[in-house]
Amino acid sequence: MENKFETAIELFDAANAKDPNKEIWNGKEYPKEVLYGMRMSEKLAIFAPDASLAVKLAVRCQHICRWEVPRDSYEMNRIGYLTWRRGLYKFHAQKASEILEKVGYDQIVIDGVKFLLQKKQLKKNAQTQLLEDVICLVFLDFYFVNFSEKYTEEKLIDIVQKTWKKMSDKGHQFALKLNFSENSKELLGKALS
Structure with a gap:
């Protein structure tokens, strides 16, 4: 199980490493979404160290490949923003589930991560x-x-x-x-x- 988790994190980060947007943090350049995923995992580890597996996976891939769906591909108003966000929830859930399937997680874990990424309930x-x-x-x-x-x-x-x-x-x-x-x-x- 530990190996699967580490492999999933590596694959999430590898997908996010393709982000053309860069951010400097502590003197080092990162692809923006790789840095975001690291920050999410680190914050979860402090805030709720005994979080479930699904949450630990979801925080790392919460913005997976976000740059592929730019904000300006939707109308630049409130309705456009909300439509973009809802579309992103499904997009991130799909990207994450493809990686989790490849790693060998069962449908229960995959569905749990998808549920979280879509901000249900x-x-x-x-x-x-x-x-x-x-x-x-x-x-x-x-x-x-x-x-x-x-x-x-x-x-x-x-x-x-x-x-x-x-x-x-x-x-x-x-x-x-x-x-x-x-x-x-x-x-x-x-x-x-």
């Missing part, structure tokens, strides 16, 4: 909620500062409030302990007041 299913918490924590910890440079304060407050609504109480408590910049702390304070 958010707020009702503990595993889907755990995945969503990790997504939100990784966003707040690693992407919020750069994100905040692109938008008005009003828009950022709205984004933080929407992110916060998706999270569990445990996720909220963990998020409040993240090492935010002074600007980010101020924005969070305004969004959560």
Whole structure:
């Protein structure tokens, strides 16, 4: 089982290594989605170290090959954004299931990962909620500062409030302990007041 898991992670990372988008982290260049997958796995290991196998697999491939479905291939409005997101859920689930089948996982594991990647029963299913918490924590910890440079304060407050609504109480408590910049702390304070 351990070997299968490691092989799946290697194959997820190999697929994401084709990402043409790059990001520098601690002086090293990474394909963007490889770095995202690593951050997701690391955050899960701290936040919920005894997570199920399906969650551990889903966090690593949550954005698998995302660049293949660019945002601008859909209308640049709210409806286009939501349609893009729903399409991505199915796209990621399909990509992940192909890799998991190749590795030799049974249908129960594959279906569990697909269920999670499609964000089914958010707020009702503990595993889907755990995945969503990790997504939100990784966003707040690693992407919020750069994100905040692109938008008005009003828009950022709205984004933080929407992110916060998706999270569990445990996720909220963990998020409040993240090492935010002074600007980010101020924005969070305004969004959560």
